[in-house]
Amino acid sequence: MxxxxxxxxxxxxxxxxxxxxxxxxxxxxxxxxxxxxxxxxxxxxxxxxxxxxxxxxxxxxxxxxxxxxxxxxxxxxxxxxxxxxxxxxxxxxxxxxxxxxxxxxxxxxxxxxxxxxxxxxxxxxxxxxxxxxRTLYDPDELVKMNNGKPTMSISQVIAAGKKIGAIPRPIPAPDWLPGLGDTDLGFEQEKPKSEPDVNALQRDGHEASYSALAGPNADFAVPTMEELGLKVATTPHRGGETAALRALDEIIANEEYTATFEKPKTAPTAFEPQSTTLLSPHMHFGSLSCRLFYWRAQDVVDKHKGKASQPPTSLTGQLLFRDMYFGAQAALGFRFGQTYNNPQCRFIPWHLPSKIDTSTGMITGEYQVDSAEAEAHLRRWKEGCTGFPWIDALMRQLKREGWIHHLGRHAVACFLTRGGCYVDWERGAEVFEEWLIDHEAACNIGNWQWLSCTAFFAQFYRCYSPVAFPQKWDKEGNFVRKYVPELARFDKKYIYEPWKAPIADQKKWGCQIRGDGSIMTDGEMEVYPKPMFEFPTRRDICIQGMKNAYHVGLYGNSPQVLDGSWRRLFDDQAEGPTGGTEGPAGAMVEHEDNEGHGKARPVAEGPSPKHTKKMAAGSEKKAGHKREASQGTLDGMVTRKKKKDGEVFPNRTHFG
DNA sequence: GCTGATGTTGTACTA
DNA sequence: CTAGTACAACATCAG
Missing domain, CATH: 3.40.50.620 (HUPs)
Known part of the structure; x- marks a missing residue:
């Protein structure tokens, strides 16, 4: 043999x-x-x-x-x-x-x-x-033990995990490897199709990824950024197994930190050093085993029984959340990454919705610009010039360093979606996909769904303020001063709302608050934009919009979402109809042009007459449900049809 | 099927 | 400064 x-x-x-x-x-x-x-x-x-x-x-x-x-x-x-x-x-x-x-x-x-x-x-x-x-548990196994359903809560993960059994202990690295055989290739390279190229803007040099099978020197070497034509990286964070294991050692050596870690108590404004471990990019690339991390943390917890933190807030709890998202993704496949045809996603009529390829039921990567204002909001959010220093500091840190604190991600995600711009979570997820060094499709998608109250989480009335929230963590505004340096000299009284500073003070502190971010300087004076909207007003509009969408009660796989007829169930101009005229499945829906979409107004209390008139076909009333009782007068209220096992994945469209 | 408690990570106000 | 409360109200889970 x-x-x-x-x-x-x-x-x-x-x-x-x-x-x-x-x-x-x-x-x-x-x-x-x-x-x-x-x-x-x-x-x-x-x-x-x-x-x-x-x-x-x-x-x-x-x-x-x-x-x-x-x-x-x-x-x-x-x-x-x-x-x-x-x-x-x-x-x-x-x-x-x-x-x-x-x-x-x-x-x-x-x-x-x-x-x-x-x-x-x-x-x-x-x-x-x-x-x-790659995960604590095999995601497919986790789904199986969750009755074949996507894992949508941490308690489901813990329950399913118990059925699987103990998380395996890490195994040591080998101390020897067999050598290579002959490395002659003796066949031609098949060049890939380079169009479409979503990363063209990431490059400023000639793209030569596929110059030759074994690279330009025919030695199978790891490419360089230059060779790939990529722009220079600006992140201070460095990858590699050696660095990962060193970082893990340092964290575990601090037993107090490891044993008592509670995620909600770590400051999103902390930098040098950050308040969390920064091990996520290592786990994304697998340069750190999540099971090694798990057991080294768990061993410290076991040693400090009594005063140690517990899942889900503890370090090991963070890893369980990671497994939850992997489980949801494993069960749903490509559908997990989009609302359209996703049975777990609530349907919210966000601005800037994804375009759908009707032949596959998949998002195309492009989106409909249903509102020029929303498009401007998205652009300013991405570039860190919203006029809200806390949001802008985070987005600039993200772009430059490729990493921001988990709660910072909450803040900017809430702001873009349900708590400010009312822009589709898929737009935000795309930006994170581009910029995060720890981008993990499952975790990124899951967290965007969570924060936008699309899935996993539903308390949309809990809304992050770009002023009050950072104030709680960083009264001096040092985080803003670092990442939005034009505001560095502002008094802490105005650091999160600089537009309130008197003009004389603005001049004294070397930065004027005006414009929309297109002007950066004015002679000697720096310029920082005015806030792009009045936040408390927008928050109220968004919460009303969410409430309305929840009342309508559609999900990503509802027939009305699939065929585009959902528009009839939403008020025009109430935050937020998309105003688009193309139905996602090519179904043209009669729809007045949403002119002047800039001025969204809050909908009246409760669902409008339109909603009571036009019920979502296929949905049914939940007789006697307390939610209905509390809204007794609204006889047309629709809620989600209770799903039974086996109904979760209607085989409506073909995938893969 | 119902009830009440809980849910990693809210805000604004009062005492 | 901290702790407690109302706000307006969702889904899930244990019993």
Whole structure:
């Protein structure tokens, strides 16, 4: 029996420690082991990735390659520049591969890609070994133990996890690796389609990702930012397993911090050092095993029984939330990333809704500009010139550094969606996807749904104020002073609402408050924009809009959402109709032009007559429900049809 | 099916 | 400065 010739396919597991998949590869006692990375055009052209996350990936790859070489001088990470879907068949043949091993990934795209690669392996007679290692529990297992349903609350995760059993203890890194075999390729590179390219703006140089299979020097080296044509990264955060393990050691060494950590009590205004661990980007790239993190934290908690914090607020609780989002994504697939056709998402008629591809039922990546005002709000939010220093400081930190505190994410997400701009959460999620170094599709999508009260969370009347909230954490405004330096000299009395400062003081402190962000300076004087709306007014409008949408009671898979007839159930100009004229499923709906959409007004108390008149067909009244009792006069109120098991996923459209 | 408590992370006001 | 309360009101969970 000849010894196995193994490809170990690195993806989001850029580490040697606690890797069940790598251990499984070594357990085959291979003759040769090829550690490879496939430079996937999906991430180069289709997924939104900014320079900071690219840099972080390269950090991880360089560190990993170095660590591999330390274990065997005749090995390193081989970066191969072709789509895995076209590469593998050729690679199996060229290197006479017998086994392909990789870590399981339940991300919607990854699942589709891996299914295809597994198919190619079968075709080539190559055995495939897949192991879980990305989450505490296997997300598919978690869903199974949750009665086949997406995990939508932390108690469901804990209950399902109990049924699965103990979270495995981490396994040590290998102390040796087999060497590479012959690395001749002997086949042509299939160049990927570079259009459409959502990342064109991330580059300022010539894009040469696919110059040659093994790179410009034919040595399989990790690319450089320059080579990829990417703009220079501005993040101070560096990736790599070595840095990750060092950071974890430092955190765990502080037993008090580790044992008593409570997320809601960590300051979103803290910087140098931050109040949370900053381990999330390491877990995204797999340069840190979440199970190593879990057990090192849990061991400290066990040692300090009694005074230690508990899930969900503790450190281990944060990891359980991560598993919850992975479980929801694993159950829903691509639908998880959009409201349209997602049974878990409440339907809210946000501004700037996604365009839908009617043949697939998927969002296209483009959106309808139903309101010029909302479009301006989105642009100013993204660029950090809303005129609210707390929001702008966070967005500027996000753009520059690729990371902001979890509660800061709450603040800007609430502000963009249900607590200010009434813009679709999918727009915000796209910006985070582009800029976060720890962008994890499942967690990002889940958190945006949470904050926008689309799924997971529903208390829309709890609304973050861009003034009161940061005041609670940082009375001096030091965070704002760092990231919005033009306000650095303002008195703390005005630091979160500088437009209230007298003109004379503004001049004295070297910054005028005027304009919409398009003017940055005026001679010697700096300029910071006026707030783009009066927040208390907008908050009230948004809360009324949310209340109204909740009353209408549609979900992403409601027939009226699928065919576009939902518009008839919402008042024109009440916050917020989209004013669009194209139905998502191509259904043209009669609809007056929403002229002057700038002036949204709060809807009257309770649902308007329109809602009582036009019920959502397919919904039914909840007789005797206390919500109806409290609104007794509103006889047409519609609520969600109670779903029974098996009804959650109507097989209405085809996916994948 | 009902009730009451709870839900990682609100605000504004009062005492 | 901190603790408690009303605000207006959602979904889930335990019993």
């Amino acid at each position: 000849p010894k196995p010739r193994v490809i170990y396919w690195f993806r989001t597991d850029l580490r040697l420690h606690d890797s069940p998949a790598l251990a499984a590869a070594l357990a085959l006692s291979p003759e040769v082991l090829y550690p490879i990375w496939t430079w996937d055009p999906h991430y180069v052209y289709r997924a939104r990735v900014g320079p900071n996350r690219w840099q972080y990936l390269l950090d991880c790859q360089n560190d990993l390659s170095g660590s591999i070489t330390k274990l065997n001088p005749r090995s390193k990470l081989l970066v191969i520049r072709e789509a895995p879907q076209t590469l593998f068949s050729k690679l199996f043949r060229a290197w006479r591969i017998t086994h392909l091993v990789f870590e399981k990934d339940t991300d919607a795209y990854a699942k589709e890609r891996d299914d295809e690669v597994v198919r190619l392996a079968r075709e080539a007679g190559v055995q495939v070994v897949v192991k879980t290692g």
